[in-house]
Amino acid sequence: MKKYAKGDAVRIHLTLNGQERSGVCEPRMLLSDFLRDGLGATGTHVGCEHGVCGACTVRIDGVASRSCLTLAVQAEGRCIDTVEGLNGGGDGLSDLQQAFRRNHALQCGFCTAGIMMSCADYLQRKPDPTEEEVREMLSGHLCRCTGYTNIVKAVMETAEERRARREQSNK
Numbered sequence: 511m512k513k514y515a516k517g518d519a520v521r522i523h524l525t526l527n528g529q530e531r532s533g534v535c536e537p538r539m540l541l542s543d544f545l546r547d548g549l550g551a552t553g554t555h556v557g558c559e560h561g562v563c564g565a566c567t568v569r570i571d572g573v574a575s576r577s578c579l580t581l582a583v584q585a586e587g588r589c590i591d592t593v594e595g596l597n598g599g600g601d602g603l604s605d606l607q608q609a610f611r612r613n614h615a616l617q618c619g620f621c622t623a624g625i626m627m628s629c630a631d632y633l634q635r636k637p638d639p640t641e642e643e644v645r646e647m648l649s650g651h652l653c654r655c656t657g658y659t660n661i662v663k664a665v666m667e668t669a670e671e672r673r674a675r676r677e678q679s680n681k
C-alpha cells in the first residue's frame with residue numbers, strides 16, 4: 511500500500527456518477543469531505559462523522575459504504591455513486607426518488623440521501639424484500655425525524671413497481 515506523509519497533497523482520480531473527476535486532498539481527508547468540498551457533490555450529507563448515522567452513505571464500486579469511514583485516498587480509481595447520480599444522469603427522478611416523494615418519506619431531508627443510496631444498493635441485491643427486511647436494512651440509518659414508516663412504504667412501493675415491470679417484460 512502506498513505510504514503518505516502528513517501535509518502531502520495527493521491528487522485523487524475517481525469516477526463520480528459516471529464521470530471522470532479528480533481533485534487534490536490531504537492524505538487524512540475523509541471521502542465525505544472530499545466529495546463535498548473537493549468535488550462539490552454536496553448531496554452527500556455528514557452527520558455523526560463516525561459511522562453511526564448513515565447520512566454520508568454513498569456507493570463505492572456499487573456497494574453502499576460510509577464515506578465518513580473512508581479516506582479520500584482509498585477512493586483512488588474507484589467508482590463512486592452519490593445521490594446526484596441516482597437518476598442515472600437523466601432529467602427526472604429515479605423510481606426510488608419518486609416513491610420517496612409520493613410517500614412523504616423525505617421529511618426534513620437530512621438523512622435522505624444516505625438512506626436512498628443504501629436502498630438503491632439493497633434493492634439491487636434483494637429485489638423482493640419483506641417489510642421486516644427493509645426495516646432491518648434501515649436500522650443502519652438514524653433518522654432524527656423519527657418516522658421510518660413512510661420510508662419503509664417508499665422502499666416497498668419501489669420494489670413492487672419493479673416487480674410489476676419485470677413481470678410485464680417477461681410476458
Ligand code: FES
Pocket residue numbers: 555556557558559560561562563564565566567576577578579
Ligand atoms: S456521517 Fe457517516 S455515518 Fe454519520
Ligand code: FES
Pocket residue numbers: 615616617618619620621622652653654655656
Ligand atoms: S428525514 Fe429528517 S433526519 Fe431523516
